[in-house]
Amino acid sequence: MAEQVGGLTYTILDADKMTAAEIYGDVLTQIGGQRPEIVAxxxxxxxxxxxxxxxxKYPDRFFNVGIxxxxxxxxxxxxxxxxxxxFVSTFAVFVSMRAGEQVRTDICYQKLNCKxxxxxxxxxxxxxxxxxxxxxxxxxxRSFANMTxxxxxxxxxxxxxxxxxxxxKGPVYIRIGRGFEPRVYTDDKFDFTIGKAREMxxxxxxxxxxxxxxxxxxxDAADFLKKNDGLxxxxxxxxxxxxxxxxxxxxxxxxxRRIITFEDHNVIGGLGSAVAEVIADLxxxxxxxxxxxxxxxxxxxxxxxxxxxxxxxxxxxxxxxxEVMGKEFEEDEDWQDEF
Amino acid sequence: MALSDKELKTLTEKAxxxxxxxxQTLIWSGGGHAGGALxxxxxxxxxxxxxxxxxxxxxxxxxxxxxxxSKGHGGVGYAPILxxxxxxxxxxxxxxxxxxxxxxxxxxxxxxxxVDASTGSLGHGLPIxxxxxxxxxxxxxxxxxxxxxxxxxxxxxxIWEAAMAACHYKxxxxxxxxxxxxxxxxxxxxxxxxxxxxxxxxxAFGWKVIDSxxxxxxxxxxxxxxxxxYKDGPCVIIxxxxxxxxxxxxxxxxxxxxGGLDADKTKKAIESIDKMYANK
Numbered sequence: 001m002a003e004q005v006g007g008l009t010y011t012i013l014d015a016d017k018m019t020a021a022e023i024y025g026d027v028l029t030q031i032g033g034q035r036p037e038i039v040a041x042x043x044x045x046x047x048x049x050x051x052x053x054x055x056x057k058y059p060d061r062f063f064n065v066g067i068x069x070x071x072x073x074x075x076x077x078x079x080x081x082x083x084x085x086x087f088v089s090t091f092a093v094f095v096s097m098r099a100g101e102q103v104r105t106d107i108c109y110q111k112l113n114c115k116x117x118x119x120x121x122x123x124x125x126x127x128x129x130x131x132x133x134x135x136x137x138x139x140x141x142r143s144f145a146n147m148t149x150x151x152x153x154x155x156x157x158x159x160x161x162x163x164x165x166x167x168x169k170g171p172v173y174i175r176i177g178r179g180f181e182p183r184v185y186t187d188d189k190f191d192f193t194i195g196k197a198r199e200m201x202x203x204x205x206x207x208x209x210x211x212x213x214x215x216x217x218x219x220d221a222a223d224f225l226k227k228n229d230g231l232x233x234x235x236x237x238x239x240x241x242x243x244x245x246x247x248x249x250x251x252x253x254x255x256x257r258r259i260i261t262f263e264d265h266n267v268i269g270g271l272g273s274a275v276a277e278v279i280a281d282l283x284x285x286x287x288x289x290x291x292x293x294x295x296x297x298x299x300x301x302x303x304x305x306x307x308x309x310x311x312x313x314x315x316x317x318x319x320x321x322x323e324v325m326g327k328e329f330e331e332d333e334d335w336q337d338e339f
Numbered sequence: 340m341a342l343s344d345k346e347l348k349t350l351t352e353k354a355x356x357x358x359x360x361x362x363q364t365l366i367w368s369g370g371g372h373a374g375g376a377l378x379x380x381x382x383x384x385x386x387x388x389x390x391x392x393x394x395x396x397x398x399x400x401x402x403x404x405x406x407x408x409s410k411g412h413g414g415v416g417y418a419p420i421l422x423x424x425x426x427x428x429x430x431x432x433x434x435x436x437x438x439x440x441x442x443x444x445x446x447x448x449x450x451x452x453x454v455d456a457s458t459g460s461l462g463h464g465l466p467i468x469x470x471x472x473x474x475x476x477x478x479x480x481x482x483x484x485x486x487x488x489x490x491x492x493x494x495x496x497x498i499w500e501a502a503m504a505a506c507h508y509k510x511x512x513x514x515x516x517x518x519x520x521x522x523x524x525x526x527x528x529x530x531x532x533x534x535x536x537x538x539x540x541x542x543a544f545g546w547k548v549i550d551s552x553x554x555x556x557x558x559x560x561x562x563x564x565x566x567x568x569y570k571d572g573p574c575v576i577i578x579x580x581x582x583x584x585x586x587x588x589x590x591x592x593x594x595x596x597x598g599g600l601d602a603d604k605t606k607k608a609i610e611s612i613d614k615m616y617a618n619k
Binding site for chain 1: 401405447448449456459462466469470472473474497500
């Protein structure tokens, strides 16, 4: 049994999960009431991306430019140059690749105050297949100078990210899933600071660093491993990929000496790579593993099946932590003497 | 607004000077987009010395008219005009293209005062101009946005995405001007990728189309005035120009899309420009 929700047909089960995920559309609409400089743009995905809620409330400040993403980002640049703060939303695959050059040259190069909400990222649009999956955007977008890159874990954190982005100077890329992902947070009573990672669980044996959808599995896995394996797993929510919280990563290296990253993205260029860069810069030995999409085009499937397939759910995360903890890791006696 | 004899004389003299400034900047820069800089010159002179509502002392004045040079490679022909208008010291152009200079062949709006948007990648200027025009309307301001495009640039798909949007939003505060010099880098537009019938294409996209000579002010100025007064939607002027206009050995020579000048060529270029204006 299916019903029409958000411009696409989902099952009743999906609709039940929607409330938290839909928050961002509401939040943007609320902020729009206080900030007349905010405008919103969509490319015929107003309903699917939830930005249409803003359009219903403020039709004069909402531009649905039709199925023309490159033009949309150019128009957004023009509106920003005219003094507005555009929020632009479309699927991640169209932001980062179809309109990648407009995002880079028109928006980032000119340091424009444009906020991008890229939906349906990673493999979250499972059944749609590879044309609508996007496992490359973090690699592409974080290489654009001046861009801030955020991958919130759920609806509440997305709402926080949207709020924080309004007064954050310059372009911001907020990467979310399809909008139906399970919640990590139970309410909005938590601190969210761009560039500051959040420790979801303390731990001393191993650190799991995740962003976006896999975070919920990471938290569940840590709780399970504590109870059943006696393992102390630190879970870091690295919601901001750029600027990345170097301090949190360096501390994890020093405290736990084992780090595993989980992301709904190709293992090349995304969260895992960003964390690896910090570890390499630090120059300290650390057992390290990246889990994500292993440099292949993801298959069609229900999102939950795909997350399971790529070991991005709690079961997969438990397996990977056990695997890393079971491996020999040569502790360096002269740890503090290096450099 | 009709063009008086005195204004015609002023614009002609200014264009004469600007063409020589462009040659000078090309020497300083060690080479540049000579052909397009000279073909667009009269369009920009008409805008900057007769029509634009701007204040070079306040480059960020919110209510100024906007100019988006979508054919961003025309920068070497644009910067001398901005210098002459007083946005910055003309002496700074001596470093054009040099390492560390704010001036590169495609001008950076964050570094060069008077440049309303950083352009260079073709097909980007018109979408940005649509956004500016929507912004002016939303702010209930009457400033205008002028978007100067190349003819080879008409090959870019985003031009037509933006053209569709400008018509949809009935942006009568947006004026496109195509520097139709008939050449792209690799040769004649009609040989590389034909853009004709260009006027019919723009008409089919819902724009008012005005065909004009792009060098003769007695034709170009009335065309601009017609575009300004037209209020039923966006308007595009197809300005027929000559690539390299004014320098006889550059005119209609595709190779002069980009080139450098030695002492001998510089002398000949200046002589050719002076000769053209001696007859006016």
